[in-house]
Amino acid sequence: MPRRDVAFSVLPLDGGTPPCGGASLWCRCAPLRDRVLRTSSVALASASWSCCSIAMTLLNKWAVERTAAPLALVLLQMAATVCLAAATRDLRFGEGALLWAALVPPLFAAMMLSSILALHHVSVGSFVVVRNMGPLVTLGVETLVHRPDNLACDSTTIAATLAIALGVAMYEFSNIRFSAIGMFFLLANLLFSCAERMLQRHLLAVRGVSVSKPGLMLINNAVGAAFTLLIIALFQETAQLHHLAIRMRRTSVLTPVVASCFVGALISYSGLWLQSLVTATSFMVLGCFNKVAVIIWGIVFMKDASSPIALLGAMVSIFGCYLYSRAK
Numbered sequence: 001m002p003r004r005d006v007a008f009s010v011l012p013l014d015g016g017t018p019p020c021g022g023a024s025l026w027c028r029c030a031p032l033r034d035r036v037l038r039t040s041s042v043a044l045a046s047a048s049w050s051c052c053s054i055a056m057t058l059l060n061k062w063a064v065e066r067t068a069a070p071l072a073l074v075l076l077q078m079a080a081t082v083c084l085a086a087a088t089r090d091l092r093f094g095e096g097a098l099l100w101a102a103l104v105p106p107l108f109a110a111m112m113l114s115s116i117l118a119l120h121h122v123s124v125g126s127f128v129v130v131r132n133m134g135p136l137v138t139l140g141v142e143t144l145v146h147r148p149d150n151l152a153c154d155s156t157t158i159a160a161t162l163a164i165a166l167g168v169a170m171y172e173f174s175n176i177r178f179s180a181i182g183m184f185f186l187l188a189n190l191l192f193s194c195a196e197r198m199l200q201r202h203l204l205a206v207r208g209v210s211v212s213k214p215g216l217m218l219i220n221n222a223v224g225a226a227f228t229l230l231i232i233a234l235f236q237e238t239a240q241l242h243h244l245a246i247r248m249r250r251t252s253v254l255t256p257v258v259a260s261c262f263v264g265a266l267i268s269y270s271g272l273w274l275q276s277l278v279t280a281t282s283f284m285v286l287g288c289f290n291k292v293a294v295i296i297w298g299i300v301f302m303k304d305a306s307s308p309i310a311l312l313g314a315m316v317s318i319f320g321c322y323l324y325s326r327a328k
Contacts, residue, residue, distance in 0.1 A: 038277075045274040046286055052267035053290045057127075058297070059263055061119050063256040067247050070116040072240035073257065075228045078112070078221040080261035081268050085217040094210030097219070100203055105223035107196040113228065114189035121182035128291040130186040133165050137194045138279075156323065161285070163320030168291065170313025197275065197283050204276040217268045289321040 064070050085091070118127055203209050211219070232238055247253045275283055295314050 042274075042277050045270060045277055049267065049270040049274045050286060050290050050293075052263055052270055053287060054293050054297075055263045056260065056267050057119075057124065057291070057294055059256055059260040060116060061124050063253075063260045064116055064120050066253045066256055067244050068120075069240040069244040069247070070120045071113065071228065071232050071235075071237050072244040073260070074112050074116050075225055075232070075241075076244065076257065077261050077264040078109075078225040078228065081221040081265040082218055082225065084265040085214040085221070085268075088214040090212050090214045091218060092210075092212040093215050096203065096207060096209035097211050097215070099207075100209055100211060100216065101219050101223055104196065104199060104203070105220050106227055107192055107199060108220045109224035109227040109231075111189060111192040111196050112224065113231065114185050114192055118182060118185035118189050121185060124294060127186065128168055128294060130190050131193070131287065131291060133190060134194050134197075134287065137190070138198055138283075160320045160323035163323060164285065164317050165320075167313045167315070167317025167320055168295070170309060170316060200272070200275045201279060201283070204272070213269055213272050216272050217265070220268065285321060289318070292317050292321070 060073075063073055067073055209216070232240065244257075248257055274286075278286075292314060
C-alpha cells in the first residue's frame with residue numbers, strides 16, 4: 001500500500017498563537033475566539049454569582065430570624081470563608097495586596113453588617129426596594145468619576161435603571177413598612193455596597209491587583225472579621241456570641257447558619273470573579289435581577305403579594321434588566 005503523507009499543524013502547548021500564514025483558520029478566528037471565551041466567562045461568572053446571591057438573601061433572612069444574633073452570624077460567616085480560602089492553598093499575595101487590605105475590607109465589613117442588620121429589622125421586600133436603587137448611584141458615579149470603556153450612560157441605560165427601580169417599587173408599594181432604624185441600615189447598606197463594588201472594580205480592572213482570588217477572600221474576611229469584632233466590643237454585643245452558640249445546638253437553627261456560611265464563601269469567590277469582568281453598574285443591575293427572582297420566589301412559595309400592580313411591577317423590573325443587557 002502506498003504511503004500517504006498527512007499534513008497537520010500542532011498548537012503550542014503554552015497557549016500561544018501558532019506560526020501561520022494568512023490563510024490559517026486559527027489566526028483568522030482569533031478575535032472571534034477571544035470574544036467567545038470572554039462572553040462565556042462573563043456568563044458563567046454571572047450565573048454562579050446570581051445563584052449564590054439569591055440563596056444568600058434567603059438564607060440570611062432565615063438565619064437571622066432563627067438566631068436573633070446578626071453580628072455574631074456575620075462574624076461566623078467571615079471565619080468560615082477564611083478557613084475555606086486557606087484550604088484552597090492558592091494564597092498568592094503580590095502587588096496591590098496592602099492597598100487592597102487597607103481600603104476594601106472596612107467597606108466589605110460595613111456592607112455585610114448593614115445588610116444583615118437591615119434584614120433583621122425589615123422585610124425582604126423592603127430590602128429589595130432600596131438595594132435596587134444601586135445602579136442609579138453607580139451609573140452616575142462611574143460616568144462622572146471614571147467611565148469604563150464598556151459603560152454607556154445614555155437614554156437607554158438611564159431608562160433601564162429607572163425601570164428596574166420603578167418596577168420593584170411598584171411591587172412593594174403596598175408592603176413597605178420602614179422603621180427608623182430599618183431605614184438607617186437600608187440607606188447605609190446602599191451606600192456601602194455601591195462604594196465597595198466600585199472600589200473593587202477599580203482595583204481589579206483598572207489598577208490591577210496581583211493577588212489570587214482566595215487571597216482576596218482571605219484579606220476581605222480576615223480583616224473584616226477584625227472590624228466586626230471591634231464593632232461587637234464597642235457596642236457591647238458580646239452576648240450575641242454566646243447566644244448564637246446556644247441556639248446552634250438545634251438543627252432548625254444549625255441548618256440555615258451552616259448553609260449561609262458555605263454560600264457566603266461561594267459568593268465571595270464568584271463576586272470577585274465577576275467584578276473583574278464587568279463594570280460596577282452591570283454588577284448592580286445583575287443584583288437587581290436577582291432580587292426580582294427573590295420576589296418571584298416569594299409569590300410562588302411564600303404567598304407574598306400577587307396583585308395586578310405587584311405583578312406588573314415585577315414585569316417592569318425584569319424588562320429594565322433586559323433593556324440594560326441589550327444596551328450593553
